[in-house]
Amino acid sequence: MKCARCKExxxxxxxxxxxxxxxFIKKYEEAVKSTIKRYKMIKEGEKILAALSGGKDSVAMLxxxxxxxFDLEALHIDLGIGDYSRKSLEISNKIAEILNxxxxxxxxxxxxxxxxxxKKKECSVCGNAKRYLMNRFARENGxxxxxxxxxxxxxxxxxxxxxxSGNVEWSEKQKPRIEGFDKIVTRIRPLYEMSxxxxxxxxxxxxxxxxxxxxxxxxxxxxxxIIYDIERKVPNFKINCLRTLARERERKLExxxxxxxxxxxxxxxxxQFCRNVMKFRNPQLx
Amino acid sequence: MKCARCKExxxxxxxxxxxxxxxFIKKYEEAVKSTIKRYKMIKEGEKILAALSGGKDSVAMLxxxxxxxFDLEALHIDLGIGDYSRKSLEISNKIAEILNxxxxxxxxxxxxxxxxxxKKKECSVCGNAKRYLMNRFARENGxxxxxxxxxxxxxxxxxxxxxxSGNVEWSEKQKPRIEGFDKIVTRIRPLYEMSxxxxxxxxxxxxxxxxxxxxxxxxxxxxxxIIYDIERKVPNFKINCLRTLARERERKLExxxxxxxxxxxxxxxxxQFCRNVMKFRNPQLx
Numbered sequence: 347m348k349c350a351r352c353k354e355x356x357x358x359x360x361x362x363x364x365x366x367x368x369x370f371i372k373k374y375e376e377a378v379k380s381t382i383k384r385y386k387m388i389k390e391g392e393k394i395l396a397a398l399s400g401g402k403d404s405v406a407m408l409x410x411x412x413x414x415x416f417d418l419e420a421l422h423i424d425l426g427i428g429d430y431s432r433k434s435l436e437i438s439n440k441i442a443e444i445l446n447x448x449x450x451x452x453x454x455x456x457x458x459x460x461x462x463x464x465k466k467k468e469c470s471v472c473g474n475a476k477r478y479l480m481n482r483f484a485r486e487n488g489x490x491x492x493x494x495x496x497x498x499x500x501x502x503x504x505x506x507x508x509x510x511s512g513n514v515e516w517s518e519k520q521k522p523r524i525e526g527f528d529k530i531v532t533r534i535r536p537l538y539e540m541s542x543x544x545x546x547x548x549x550x551x552x553x554x555x556x557x558x559x560x561x562x563x564x565x566x567x568x569x570x571x572i573i574y575d576i577e578r579k580v581p582n583f584k585i586n587c588l589r590t591l592a593r594e595r596e597r598k599l600e601x602x603x604x605x606x607x608x609x610x611x612x613x614x615x616x617x618q619f620c621r622n623v624m625k626f627r628n629p630q631l632x
Numbered sequence: 633m634k635c636a637r638c639k640e641x642x643x644x645x646x647x648x649x650x651x652x653x654x655x656f657i658k659k660y661e662e663a664v665k666s667t668i669k670r671y672k673m674i675k676e677g678e679k680i681l682a683a684l685s686g687g688k689d690s691v692a693m694l695x696x697x698x699x700x701x702f703d704l705e706a707l708h709i710d711l712g713i714g715d716y717s718r719k720s721l722e723i724s725n726k727i728a729e730i731l732n733x734x735x736x737x738x739x740x741x742x743x744x745x746x747x748x749x750x751k752k753k754e755c756s757v758c759g760n761a762k763r764y765l766m767n768r769f770a771r772e773n774g775x776x777x778x779x780x781x782x783x784x785x786x787x788x789x790x791x792x793x794x795x796x797s798g799n800v801e802w803s804e805k806q807k808p809r810i811e812g813f814d815k816i817v818t819r820i821r822p823l824y825e826m827s828x829x830x831x832x833x834x835x836x837x838x839x840x841x842x843x844x845x846x847x848x849x850x851x852x853x854x855x856x857x858i859i860y861d862i863e864r865k866v867p868n869f870k871i872n873c874l875r876t877l878a879r880e881r882e883r884k885l886e887x888x889x890x891x892x893x894x895x896x897x898x899x900x901x902x903x904q905f906c907r908n909v910m911k912f913r914n915p916q917l918x
Contacts, residue, residue: 510869510873586796586797587795590795
């Protein structure tokens with residue numbers, strides 16, 4: 347197999363054609379750039395905080411953003427999940443060094459608990475903590491947008507999960523750019539249209555280190571498998587659905603207030619993060 | 633197998649337990665009644681126009697509504713699809729007689745075209761014509777709500793189809809009761825939570841005639857198959873998703889106006905039905 351662009355030895359397929367490593371990298375980065383443009387994800391002069399876990403998706407995202415020359419720093423959140431978190435932090439440090447991006451680290455431990463104190467089926471605690479800490483760090487440090495490494499399958503499986511579990515905000519949150527308001531910082535998803543497979547091949551092509559290991563607390567992949575299955579039966583299912591979701595009109599959050607404990611935005615008296623802190627607080631960490 | 637309620641010979645399973653014919657009918661009708669209640673589908677004194685095609689779903693719906701003693705008439709729309717439409721009308725007449733419900737018939741032919749003039753892939757023409765004629769007939773004849781026989785799989789496959797094809801109103805219309813406004817009459821779906829299988833077994837249990845034949849212009853069933861497939865993998869997928877959709881907040885249609893040709897409500901200068909009439913008009917029908 348030869349590269350469709352330069353006739354060098356092919357590395358892998360990207361959207362129907364084979365490319366060599368260099369051309370694969372080029373095509374992938376062009377695709378991310380056009381996704382960012384299509385959805386007007388980044389406005390001129392915006393300072394970006396990129397969430398970096400050390401997995402293939404966040405590594406791919408940080409790498410692409412750093413090569414586009416944006417005003418950029420990274421944030422790693424240490425969730426305290428034993429060996430997994432130790433390795434995550436190690437790789438995040440390595441990646442930040444390779445890409446020459448400043449890395450910030452926030453540790454959940456400083457709030458008195460870690461995700462190790464949380465049962466596997468309470469996995470929403472982890473997502474809540476990440477969103478809370480990212481938002482607070484970004485705002486308190488003058489960032490305009492938070493970039494996360496959500497890929498196409500992440501967005502769609504979140505969508506299905508919310509639809510299935512009756513989450514009221516099931517569709518609004520699955521957008522490439524969600525405008526901030528009040529204390530909430532704008533969030534963007536530069537890899538909105540990229541698949542997991544494409545992200546993996548990109549970090550491999552660029553020979554970047556990444557954490558291959560799955561988080562031991564990771565939720566089941568059943569929704570992702572369902573999405574792959576539908577895509578096999580209905581080609582372009584993923585991309586078409588994502589573009590519909592992206593076009594969805596936004597609705598305003600009508601009733602928000604400030605958490606009595608920490609002052610962050612919430613719809614309840616005490617925000618979910620503070621309720622989790624109270625529930626899972628571990629005296630040994632104090 | 634014995635009936636779980638009366639120990640008579642079992643007929644079929646309904647939501648996990650076997651019932652005899654009579655108890656199956658009872659359980660099914662109770663389920664429809666509780667769906668109508670749950671979603672406050674019918675308000676006191678409302679006059680209902682039930683759409684009757686003659687297929688299993690619409691026959692089941694009309695039968696249940698007639699047994700609940702609502703103020704009720706039926707409407708059959710003759711789309712002019714050759715032999716299929718002839719049989720549909722015949723069965724609709726029979727059903728109306730058996731159930732002692734007044735049947736109204738509107739013919740698409742009187743507008744100068746039939747669905748026979750339309751290519752199979754233009755199947756949205758048929759749905760548009762049905763909605764248009766139902767709405768107009770209901771309003772002009774003083775009905776408060778239009779009831780259609782959409783079952784759980786219909787709602788979900790419409791939802792998926794819209795999500796896939798980028799239809800802007802992809803989620804709002806998949807509700808058990810859609811309030812009318814201006815010239816639009818309220819629509820309800822009494823079988824919102826009933827499956828095709830349950831509807832079929834009900835009409836069989838009641839020994840009612842129905843048109844088994846599929847419409848020759850019927851769209852592919854691939855979305856329904858996908859929904860069955862997901863339900864096998866994730867039990868309660870259908871019911872959970874339907875309840876999420878039902879809870880979705882409504883958004884107002886912001887820019888509507890009146891069609892320059894017929895005066896019905898539309899978002900464009902000339903409504904889709906009138907554009908279809910112009911496109912497919914068949915001089916032989918005039």
